[in-house]
Amino acid sequence: MSRNEENDKTVRTDGVDASAVPQAEADRGTDRGTGRGPAIRRRSFMQGAGATAAGLAMPTVIRGLKTARAAEGKVKIGHIEDLSGNLAVYGVQKFHAAQLAVKEINEGKTLKGGPVGSGGIGVMANYAAKAPVMGDGDKDLKFVNKGGDMTGTGMAFVQDEDVLIDSGESGLLGREVELIAPDGQSNNNIWQQLTRRLIQEDKVDCLVAGFTSAEREAIRPIVDKAKQLYIYTNQYEGGVADSNTFCTGAICEQQVIPVVDYMVKTFGPRIYTIAADYNFGQLTAAWTKAFAPLVGGEIIQEEFVPLSVSDFTTSIARIQAAKPDWVFTLLVGSNQSNYYPQASAAGLEYPMASTVNMAQGYEHRRFKPPSLNRMYNCINYMEEIPTARNQAFVKRWYEMFPDDPYIGQMAQNTYFSIHLYAKAARLAGTTDQESVKKALESGFSIEAPEGAVFLEPSTHHCSHYIRLATADAEHNVSFVREWPSIQPWWLQRIGVNLVKHKEYKQYIPDEDPFFSMFGKKK
């Protein structure tokens, strides 16, 4: 079948509502893979996608022409991560994820998915959410790998096993994709220099960067000044409402609330929070403090630890003096990872919850058991997720990087985010940054290794497939519960709509009057 025919089908001009597209057609492999989904209503997108279709019809000729033009050449994806320093343990994974995604794009591959409209995943009735799978506490840990039983309403429930499909072209819009990835060296000043360099000298088409919130906030003003399309792929504390920034990691409402709810019900209400002392730790702790009372929990003490601290003797004694039911650990960086073996050696045996551990720093692989025994974390990705699509992804990864120790949450986010960028650029038909931003705001769904992810247009955040992961005394990971789609709802709640009103700020929980209301004691 010629590409022409296929593209004609893909680019609808009749403005059919996405929800009305028959399942069979929506599911057709390359259709959604090329990033031109079943329904695109905006005229500009139709034109853009039409141009792509024309381009794809004669790929070789077009490519020849394009390289002759000065403005064209390679599509440049700028990528800054910490390949050295305190945060290298995370940065190297993200760098490899970016390399893998770029390689796949250049080899003509893409992930399934496409624009589904602003309603989100449910509109397609393709990957419908189901009620959380209830386990009986620790006694009934079980793997839930297919998403549960079929519901009575005829909604689809099985995940596609194979999500990597042909994109219909090599590279992106007939151009090769190039990754420009300097080392941020775990130093915020260097991050700012590199961001300026990538924007001003390299003129990257898309910037994918940022591990800590401090790094993100260091470079965001530079990004906004240049109106640079920027994708931040880490899980974080939430609240960034920025017209140029797309946050593809999980945030507090997706991670903190489910895990605190589970921990309070399973282990008891008394919570001790020990957190890294910077914006991520402080704000995530604020979320915990605000929402704990809703589920009957209570923060008995909070402690914020500077990133340079690596000796936790005193903190451990403080926890023992406070006698909590469980400990909420929000520790970041390799210095602070020392907490786990030290606490374990000191005989501290409280259950722990986190939003970062295991899924990012793979502490369960790095430290000898039982340091991470009874650690709980609501994650959007871990290497151990037993679905077929994830196993295929893990296999592809280790074929390219056989010596890598682990594939973490933020590495998977970087991987699908770069594929998502390629899809949006194909939809826009150009790498012009304003057009790609608009394309990304069209309500994109992408089949990531974790499951279906939906980029919510009004807040630039993603819905995620959240799983509650836990490690046992031998550091085996199991998934206790899962939530196939949790929305990033907080920014919507406080009225952010980036499609209509441009904004460039980060909201903090104090700006939401409900937080102080939640925080009050009864």
Add this chain to the structure above:
Amino acid sequence: METQSLVLSLLYQLGTSAAFFFLAAVGLIIILGMMNIINLAHGELMMMGAYTATIATHAGVPFALTVPLAFLVVAAFGAVLERLIVRRFYGRQLGALVVTWGISLVMGQGTLLFFGPFMPSIKIPGGSFSYGDFSFSEYWLVLIAISVALIALLWWLYNRTTYGLQARAAMQDATMAKSLGVRTGRVYTLTFSLGAGLAGLSGALIAPTATIAPFMGQQFVAPAFITVVVGGAANVIAGAVGSATLLAAVKTPVGMAFGAFYGTVALLFAALVIIRIMPDGISARLQRWFDRRSRSGLL
């Protein structure tokens, strides 16, 4: 019982904290305190010791044997380093600072390229025991004991052996020592190598409690320099012991009452105040006190 266990816990915290400061500083005591070389590669020497111990442990060597092994490996590396690079910078303190910083970058990045971003850690030897509300790690108690033994050993080495005498002479006045027949070049190599070896040894000892990563050494650099500088140069060993104890005594109670953040603030503030009122460090003050007492015939 409750008060008793709290007091015991505070003492234990004080001991571990002081041992941590001392172990972080022990290599630097020799290299900075005696040879007056601002060795910014100190952390990477500790990292090298930790890596040696970790690799050897994973290869099946008992942990207790990997510690002296780490000492030997890093001491040998230190000797090579001194012969090839560091000896060209004696008397040029800022030159030595830049060159050791360069060495630290090469070592850190080289380890990252060679071994990857981290290495699985060693299990902390020994278990824990509890008393009242608190529980204690046996391994840290062993570390406190080892610190005390190291202090005694260093004191003996520098005050009771020929090498110690020659080393002190060479550091005080190299020309005079040379004219009296001391082979100062060899003494320098030995001393630098000993300092490096001790850094490797303490790196190996701390390895089970830490994340084994290429840049793990950086966490020890600040505590090490603070300990040595606060201790002063008049008597480096006594100074380091005094400052490690004093800094731990400030950090522990404040940290216990107000949390790790204020503990760190109190520690840095204490270091600032001590350097301000005792610019030559604690050891100079101790030295004067001893001198007065010996003059008045009390000692």
